[in-house]
Amino acid sequence: xxxxxxxxxxxxxxxxxxxxxxxxxxxxxxxxxxxxxxxxxxxxxxxxxxxxxxxxxxxxxxxxxxxxxxxxxxxxxxxxxxxxxxxxxxxxxxxxxxxxxxxxxxxxxxxxxxxxxxxxxxxxxxxxxxxxxxxxxxxxxxxxxxxxxxxxxxxxxxxxxxxxxxxxxxxxxxxxxxxxxxxxxxxxxxxxxxxxxxxxxxxxxxxxxxxxxxxxxxxxxxxxxxxxxxxxxxxxxxxxxxxxxxxxxxxxxxxxxxxxxxxxxxxx
Amino acid sequence: xxxxxxxxxxxxxxxxxxxxxxxxxxxxxxxxxxxxxxxxxxxxxxxxxxxxxxxxxxxxxxxxxxxxxxxxxxxxxxxxxxxxxxxxxxxxxxxxxxxxxxxxxxxxxxxxxxxxxxxxxxxxxxxxxxxxxxxxxxxxxxxxxxxxxxxxxxxxxxxxxxxxxxxxxxxxxxxxxxxxxxxxxxxxxxxxxxxxxxxxxxxxxxxxxxxxxxxxxxxxxxxxxxxxxxxxxxxxxxxxxxxxxxxxxxxxxxxxxxxxxxxxxxxxxxxxxxxxxxxxxxxxxxxxxxxxxxxxxxxxxxxxxxxxxxxxxxxxxxxxxxxxxxxxxxxxxxxxxxxxxxxxxxxxxxxxxxxxxxxxxxxxxxxxxxxxxxxxxxxxxxxxxxxxxxxxxxxxxxxxxxxxxxxxxxxxxxxxxxxxxxxxxxxxxxxxxxxxxxxxxxxxx
Numbered sequence: 176x177x178x179x180x181x182x183x184x185x186x187x188x189x190x191x192x193x194x195x196x197x198x199x200x201x202x203x204x205x206x207x208x209x210x211x212x213x214x215x216x217x218x219x220x221x222x223x224x225x226x227x228x229x230x231x232x233x234x235x236x237x238x239x240x241x242x243x244x245x246x247x248x249x250x251x252x253x254x255x256x257x258x259x260x261x262x263x264x265x266x267x268x269x270x271x272x273x274x275x276x277x278x279x280x281x282x283x284x285x286x287x288x289x290x291x292x293x294x295x296x297x298x299x300x301x302x303x304x305x306x307x308x309x310x311x312x313x314x315x316x317x318x319x320x321x322x323x324x325x326x327x328x329x330x331x332x333x334x335x336x337x338x339x340x341x342x343x344x345x346x347x348x349x350x351x352x353x354x355x356x357x358x359x360x361x362x363x364x365x366x367x368x369x370x371x372x373x374x375x376x377x378x379x380x381x382x383x384x385x386x387x388x389x390x391x392x393x394x395x396x397x398x399x400x401x402x403x404x405x406x407x408x409x410x411x412x413x414x415x416x417x418x419x420x421x422x423x424x425x426x427x428x429x430x431x432x433x434x435x436x437x438x439x440x441x442x443x
Numbered sequence: 444x445x446x447x448x449x450x451x452x453x454x455x456x457x458x459x460x461x462x463x464x465x466x467x468x469x470x471x472x473x474x475x476x477x478x479x480x481x482x483x484x485x486x487x488x489x490x491x492x493x494x495x496x497x498x499x500x501x502x503x504x505x506x507x508x509x510x511x512x513x514x515x516x517x518x519x520x521x522x523x524x525x526x527x528x529x530x531x532x533x534x535x536x537x538x539x540x541x542x543x544x545x546x547x548x549x550x551x552x553x554x555x556x557x558x559x560x561x562x563x564x565x566x567x568x569x570x571x572x573x574x575x576x577x578x579x580x581x582x583x584x585x586x587x588x589x590x591x592x593x594x595x596x597x598x599x600x601x602x603x604x605x606x607x608x609x610x611x612x613x614x615x616x617x618x619x620x621x622x623x624x625x626x627x628x629x630x631x632x633x634x635x636x637x638x639x640x641x642x643x644x645x646x647x648x649x650x651x652x653x654x655x656x657x658x659x660x661x662x663x664x665x666x667x668x669x670x671x672x673x674x675x676x677x678x679x680x681x682x683x684x685x686x687x688x689x690x691x692x693x694x695x696x697x698x699x700x701x702x703x704x705x706x707x708x709x710x711x712x713x714x715x716x717x718x719x720x721x722x723x724x725x726x727x728x729x730x731x732x733x734x735x736x737x738x739x740x741x742x743x744x745x746x747x748x749x750x751x752x753x754x755x756x757x758x759x760x761x762x763x764x765x766x767x768x769x770x771x772x773x774x775x776x777x778x779x780x781x782x783x784x785x786x787x788x789x790x791x792x793x794x795x796x797x798x799x800x801x802x803x804x805x806x807x808x809x810x811x812x813x814x815x816x817x818x819x820x821x822x823x824x825x826x827x828x829x830x831x832x833x834x835x836x837x838x839x840x841x842x843x844x845x846x847x848x849x850x851x852x853x854x855x856x857x858x859x860x861x862x863x864x865x866x867x868x869x870x871x872x873x874x875x876x877x878x879x880x881x882x883x884x885x886x887x888x
Contacts, residue, residue: 189448349467356472357549360518361608361837373464403607406571406578410549411472413573432466440471 347419352433356411362400364441370405372412372433378425380417385409388432408435474864476520477605479513480548481506483524484565485532487557496587498558502531505565508594509552509601511638512612515860516602516838517867522548531555535568540575548572552601563587567597569604579604591640596887611833612637615681615883616840617655617664620644621856621876632666634681637833637882639872645679654698657883658705659747659791659834664881665689665699665708676708678725689723690730697741703749709733711741711754720754720771733771744796745769746789746813753777753787753796753813764798766813777815786829789813792836795863799828799841808841810863821865834884838862840871842878 362368371388387393387409393402412418412433420428484502492498513519528542535553543551554567566582581600583593592613599610620633620642632645632652646652646668655666662681667674674696676689689699692712699710702722709722720733720743734740738758745752753766759776762783767774778784782802789796793813800807800820806827809820827843840860847855856878858871871877 185448345465345467349469352467352469353471354473356469357475357477358472359605359607360474361606361835400607403605406574407472408469410571410573411469414549428465430464432464433469434466435469437470437472 341421344419344421351415351419352411355415356435357407358437358440359400359403359407360441362404362437362441364438366400368401368404368436368438368441370401370408370435372405372408372435374412374418374431374433376418376420376429376431380420382412382416382418385412404435404437408433411435476518477550478520478522478548479550479552480522480527480543480546481510481513481552482527482529482531482534482554484554484556484567485530485535487555490556490558491561493558493561493587496590498587501556501558501563501587501590502554505554505556505590505594505597506552508591508638509598512595512598513602515638515867515869517862517864518606522546538570538572540570540572543570543572550578550601550605552597554597558587561587563590563593565590565593565597569601591636592886595636595638599885599887608837609835609885611835611838611882611885613886614834615886616831616858616871616880617645617657617681617883618842618858618873618877618880619652619655620873621878622648625854632664632679633873633875633877635873637871642874645681645684654879656698656700656881658701659703659884660701660705662883662886663701663705665701667696667699676710676723689725690728698743700744702745703747709743709745709752711743713739720752733769734767734774735771740765742786744788747791747793751789751813753789755785755787764796764815766815777813778811778818779815780818788830788832790832790836791834795836797830797832797839799830808839808861810839819863819865821861821863822859822868827859829879831881833882836863838867840880840882842880844878 373386373388374382375384377383387405389401390405392398393405395401483506486499486502490498510521513521526546528546529539531553532555534551535555538551538553549572551570551572552567553570554565556563556565558564562584563586564582564584566580568580569578570576571578579600581597583596585593595613598612602608602610602612614637615634616637617632617634620631621628622631623629629648630652631648632655633642634645635642651669653667655664657664664679664681666677666679668677669675673691675691676696676699677686678689679686689708697711697713697718699708701708706726707722707724709720711718711720717737718739718741719735720740721730722733723730733743733752734754734756736756736758738756739762740754740756740758743752743754750769751766752769752771753764755762756765757763758765762785763776764778764784764787765774765776777796778798780800782800784798784800786799787796788798790810795810796813797808797810800809805823806825807820808822808827808830809818811818821839824843825845827841830839830841832839838860839862840858842856843859844854844856856876858873858877858880859868860871861868
């Protein structure tokens with residue numbers, strides 16, 4: 176009996192300590208973070224990582240030699256000139272040759288990270304306002320205000336620390352949905368237009384389950400616009416599927432929440 | 444014991460972090476027109492054929508009008524019928540959603556109609572193809588000659604369901620139909636559907652008519668006409684054709700316009716070179732002065748709540764737009780840009796004021812917020828003016844004069860429409876030259 180009381184007291188004390196530790200975070204104002212400038216992390220290769228002086232010359236020479244070799248590989252026309260003009264190649268043969276030429280024209284493969292960035296992503300990465308704010312102090316306050324309003328970077332930071340979804344992965348997903356979401360233009364932009372969608376995803380990014388968090392609001396009187404907005408958001412995610420999700424860490428992104436808010440866009 | 448407590452503590456913290464839901468904010472979307480398939484309405488085989496109406500073609504005719512309406516908004520992209528994958532009657536019962544999705548449609552309109560006992564019955568359904576479900580289904584019964592209106596009403600219902608704002612297709616535009624040379628212009632009052640169909644002339648053209656304006660709450664029109672060189676303000680009931688003179692006014696009278704409740708008319712009178720704004724109660728016929736200033740105050744227009752009036756005045760030197768309370772107090776200038784501003788009209792939504800701006804010899808139609816901020820010039824031309832709002836506040840109709848003839852000596856006046864984004868400028872087909880348009884409220888309201 177006394178033992179169980181003892182355990183109960185300890186357990187309750189622990190809960191109080193936990194609450195005391197976590198509650199202040201809820202009441203405290205969110206920290207106003209400086210604007211985030213996205214930086215793409217790349218691996219430093221032997222080419223770019225130039226060592227100290229004594230070894231440098233050797234390595235630079237080596238690299239130059241390699242580059243020369245690459246240039247010589249890029250000159251296939253001489254081989255082509257040797258071909259007999261009257262010989263008609265077989266169709267299969269032709270295809271093979273084309274492929275070989277293609278490979279030679281691109282001796283160094285472009286990294287997929289660079290190729291994947293779409294127009295939307297670029298806009299996200301190069302936010303001129305944010306960069307201007309770093310240079311021009313007068314704009315700094317405006318940029319900070321914008322960020323506070325959007326709460327966008329807050330969730331980015333939280334996500335990247337808490338769940339491991341990187342900024343570029345999140346941007347890719349965001350850019351994909353931008354393209355699929357046809358915003359209903361007649362919405363009253365002075366009302367609360369936040370629609371939260373909870374999605375359960377399959378490993379390939381297709382949607383297993385979708386749910387509007389405030390679904391009861393859809394049928395409330397005077398909230399017809401909310402129903403139309405929620406439907407447009409649902410249409411967007413269905414159109415976009417399979418969503419661009421990372422190949423790993425399924426357990427982390429299996430459940431995801433998308434917050435649709437067109438207020439800024441509608442205000443123009 | 445200590446170990447257990449530490450273990451529970453660490454477990455709780457790590458659990459809360461590992462289960463934090465990923466949240467992604469989506470603050471932008473695209474403004475591309477929504478791909479929509481409008482399947483021809485299925486005509487039931489038992490339908491009667493009428494003397495002046497080919498019932499069999501009615502299904503295609505109605506769907507064509509719906510398609511045209513959607514296309515004119517710039518918000519929808521009606522897909523070509525050749526790409527349709529299902530017969531209208533089967534699609535109306537239950538569409539094969541996967542097949543319609545293949546042609547990249549996001550919404551589908553299906554329907555059927557029948558004519559029995561000289562009554563036309565039309566039903567339609569709107570389908571969300573991504574969610575594979577019905578969004579709206581309605582049925583109408585009317586006289587067969589009303590088939591065009593049915594098409595407009597269906598367009599309105601679909602527009603409202605997909606965009607969240609009221610449609611504007613079941614509406615009419617009243618305008619001044621012009622013909623003859625410039626120095627001997629014959630001006631008649633004419634009315635047509637918003638798509639340019641069903642034109643009807645309301646006056647004979649013996650007297651000069653100007654500035655017709657719809658009552659925002661019903662189908663009454665007020666306009667100005669000259670009788671023995673004296674301006675008279677008339678009231679005309681479109682439904683009954685009944686016309687009455689509101690009054691003879693001294694000097695020049697300009698631009699009578701209804702108050703939002705339709706109980707008053709607001710206009711300006713010019714006397715001894717000075718023009719001020721007055722209202723007239725239509726029941727009591729009492730005239731009340733609103734402004735008293737040595738400058739020229741004209742073109743008054745009420746805000747939709749009736750609390751404010753916008754007008755233009757040259758009290759600061761150049762003609763600019765001002766806003767005041769409806770009793771004439773608290774006058775504030777709201778335009779400060781370069782150029783002359785005129786013909787302000789308050790949007791039915793209340794958020795914007797449309798205007799005509801003249802700068803460096805060019806005419807612009809633009810919109811701005813009711814406090815004068817956020818000015819956007821939508822269209823520029825050699826001569827254009829008199830914007831009028833669609834009842835949902837999304838589109839403006841105005842008239843534009845262009846030079847015509849081989850040597851450019853003649854001129855032609857036509858009606859044009861543009862939406863408030865400035866992207867969707869269209870010419871409205873009229874039988875004659877046209878000016879001074881005014882858009883009605885929804886007929887089916």
